[in-house]
Amino acid sequence: MTAGKCVGILAGAGPLPAQVAAAVTAQGKKVFIIAFRDYADLSLIQSYPHQVIRLAAVGEILKTLRENQCQELVLIGPVSRPAWRDLRPDGEGARILARLGRAIFAGDDGLLGAILRVLGEEGFVVRGAHEYLNHATGRSGALGRFSPDEQAKQDILRGVDVLRAMAQLDIGQACVVQSGLVLAVEAMEGTDAMLGRCGKLMQAGSGGVLIKIPKKGQDLRADMPTIGPETVENAARNGLRGVVFQPGVTLITDLERCVALADRYNLFLYGLTTEDLKEK
Amino acid sequence: MTAGKCVGILAGAGPLPAQVAAAVTAQGKKVFIIAFRDYADLSLIQSYPHQVIRLAAVGEILKTLRENQCQELVLIGPVSRPAWRDLRPDGEGARILARLGRAIFAGDDGLLGAILRVLGEEGFVVRGAHEYLNHATGRSGALGRFSPDEQAKQDILRGVDVLRAMAQLDIGQACVVQSGLVLAVEAMEGTDAMLGRCGKLMQAGSGGVLIKIPKKGQDLRADMPTIGPETVENAARNGLRGVVFQPGVTLITDLERCVALADRYNLFLYGLTTEDLKEK
Numbered sequence: 001m002t003a004g005k006c007v008g009i010l011a012g013a014g015p016l017p018a019q020v021a022a023a024v025t026a027q028g029k030k031v032f033i034i035a036f037r038d039y040a041d042l043s044l045i046q047s048y049p050h051q052v053i054r055l056a057a058v059g060e061i062l063k064t065l066r067e068n069q070c071q072e073l074v075l076i077g078p079v080s081r082p083a084w085r086d087l088r089p090d091g092e093g094a095r096i097l098a099r100l101g102r103a104i105f106a107g108d109d110g111l112l113g114a115i116l117r118v119l120g121e122e123g124f125v126v127r128g129a130h131e132y133l134n135h136a137t138g139r140s141g142a143l144g145r146f147s148p149d150e151q152a153k154q155d156i157l158r159g160v161d162v163l164r165a166m167a168q169l170d171i172g173q174a175c176v177v178q179s180g181l182v183l184a185v186e187a188m189e190g191t192d193a194m195l196g197r198c199g200k201l202m203q204a205g206s207g208g209v210l211i212k213i214p215k216k217g218q219d220l221r222a223d224m225p226t227i228g229p230e231t232v233e234n235a236a237r238n239g240l241r242g243v244v245f246q247p248g249v250t251l252i253t254d255l256e257r258c259v260a261l262a263d264r265y266n267l268f269l270y271g272l273t274t275e276d277l278k279e280k
Numbered sequence: 281m282t283a284g285k286c287v288g289i290l291a292g293a294g295p296l297p298a299q300v301a302a303a304v305t306a307q308g309k310k311v312f313i314i315a316f317r318d319y320a321d322l323s324l325i326q327s328y329p330h331q332v333i334r335l336a337a338v339g340e341i342l343k344t345l346r347e348n349q350c351q352e353l354v355l356i357g358p359v360s361r362p363a364w365r366d367l368r369p370d371g372e373g374a375r376i377l378a379r380l381g382r383a384i385f386a387g388d389d390g391l392l393g394a395i396l397r398v399l400g401e402e403g404f405v406v407r408g409a410h411e412y413l414n415h416a417t418g419r420s421g422a423l424g425r426f427s428p429d430e431q432a433k434q435d436i437l438r439g440v441d442v443l444r445a446m447a448q449l450d451i452g453q454a455c456v457v458q459s460g461l462v463l464a465v466e467a468m469e470g471t472d473a474m475l476g477r478c479g480k481l482m483q484a485g486s487g488g489v490l491i492k493i494p495k496k497g498q499d500l501r502a503d504m505p506t507i508g509p510e511t512v513e514n515a516a517r518n519g520l521r522g523v524v525f526q527p528g529v530t531l532i533t534d535l536e537r538c539v540a541l542a543d544r545y546n547l548f549l550y551g552l553t554t555e556d557l558k559e560k
């Protein structure tokens with residue numbers, strides 16, 4: 001195995017970093033994980049070469065990646081947008097924060113785009129996790145026992161419309177629609193918090209539908225819509241009757257369990273078709 | 281005083297129904313209040329002729345309004361969107377719900393528009409509360425000691441843009457912007473619930489700004505943006521530094537106290553100018 005074939009994983013929370021590490025290893029490549037302190041789940045990644053580093057210790061992170069001959073990088077697993085005053089960047093970190101400059105405040109896309117740009121300038125090649133986990137990005141149509149009915153299909157199209165309009169403004173990736181009514185729109189709170197308030201907002205009649213799609217032009221290498229078993233459970237708990245994603249550009253952690261849970265809770269788990277996504 | 285000069289007030293929660301009653305009385309007109317059970321604040325309206333009636337007892341409401349020669353109506357004070365299964369409409373109520381039909385599920389504007397249409401068909405003339413409370417709709421510019429700085433002015437314009445895009449989709453009337461970042465967007469949860477999650481979402485640096493404006497074409501007779509002392513307190517509690525409204529089409533309950541609270545909490549209370557609202 002030659003130097004430069006090592007893939008560096010910058011690991012936030014959840015099961016995906018370990019899944020990427022497994023997929024990379026299965027391709028015969030070496031892997032090295034930078035586990036972000038307070039975010040990464042060490043119990044899942046401990047069997048891979050790794051080092052735990054503070055998010056803001058940018059100098060140490062770059063040095064560790066170079067020492068381990070990582071040229072290719074994958075950023076994966078959620079890291080809550082940090083409070084900058086708590087970051088305490090190291091020397092290199094401070095220089096990089098200065099290079100990020102106003103992008104830090106320019107909306108999600110602005111910030112993530114700037115981070116990718118800086119990593120590129122530092123000589124790294126950043127890949128999307130879905131390039132390794134393409135078996136985990138779902139497919140079009142109903143994945144489980146249940147399918148959207150006519151009303152749900154209308155709600156799905158309304159949700160797609162809403163998210164398209166929001167995307168123009170660099171806001172959120174998800175919304176909940178029930179019988180034509182937009183119950184909730186996600187901004188900075190994240191999908192789980194948005195679902196959490198839907199139980200109270202739900203109207204009588206059939207339940208609401210979660211629609212989650214990436215923004216047009218969103219850089220999937222830095223920020224990819226993700227759903228998992230807890231998304232399905234959270235949706236069921238709050239009176240939803242379906243979870244809708246865009247295949248190919250959504251990471252589904254534990255697809256099998258997602259389908260099993262959707263079936264158990266009478267929810268549909270539905271991948272948007274090209275037809276659903278056609279501009280009307 | 282002649283019959284037909286009596287103004288009927290359909291009273292939801294809060295101080296505004298009593299304020300409208302006082303304003304109507306000051307104009308030498310008679311007033312009769314239908315106080316919605318579980319919503320109207322009886323302590324504030326008990327000195328006016330009134331009757332407490334269930335929201336869904338539509339037949340009784342219409343009969344009472346006619347018996348009291350109310351031809352002109354004002355709908356004022358929040359009533360949470362009811363769970364229809366809990367309504368238990370009376371006979372007339374059921375007939376009217378049937379006339380509202382699918383509008384019940386067609387988004388806020390659809391429902392409220394349908395209610396106004398039905399009241400019109402029943403021979404009533406519905407007026408906006410702001411036609412009586414025009415002293416309480418604010419004015420352009422800073423109302424208290426504090427004014428928006430350059431960053432806040434940019435956040436205000438971004439908020440106006442966001443709300444314009446949302447309005448096309450019949451969603452919400454408010455959002456919170458901090459240094460260019462859209463922290464939260466209001467859908468069905470209401471402004472107070474949206475403010476309530478902003479404390480956790482707030483980034484370092486100067487605080488966020490609440491922007492609240494009616495949708496273009498929104499029927500102010502049925503649904504008017506309202507801010508009050510609790511809005512200002514809620515904003516302060518959640519790390520905001522300003523509250524922005526559109527003068528003339530926003531009801532401000534207790535303007536004086538709003539200004540005093542904004543001054544105390546170092547918040548600006550700012551009425552949008554024609555310039556701010558110009559399409560860019």
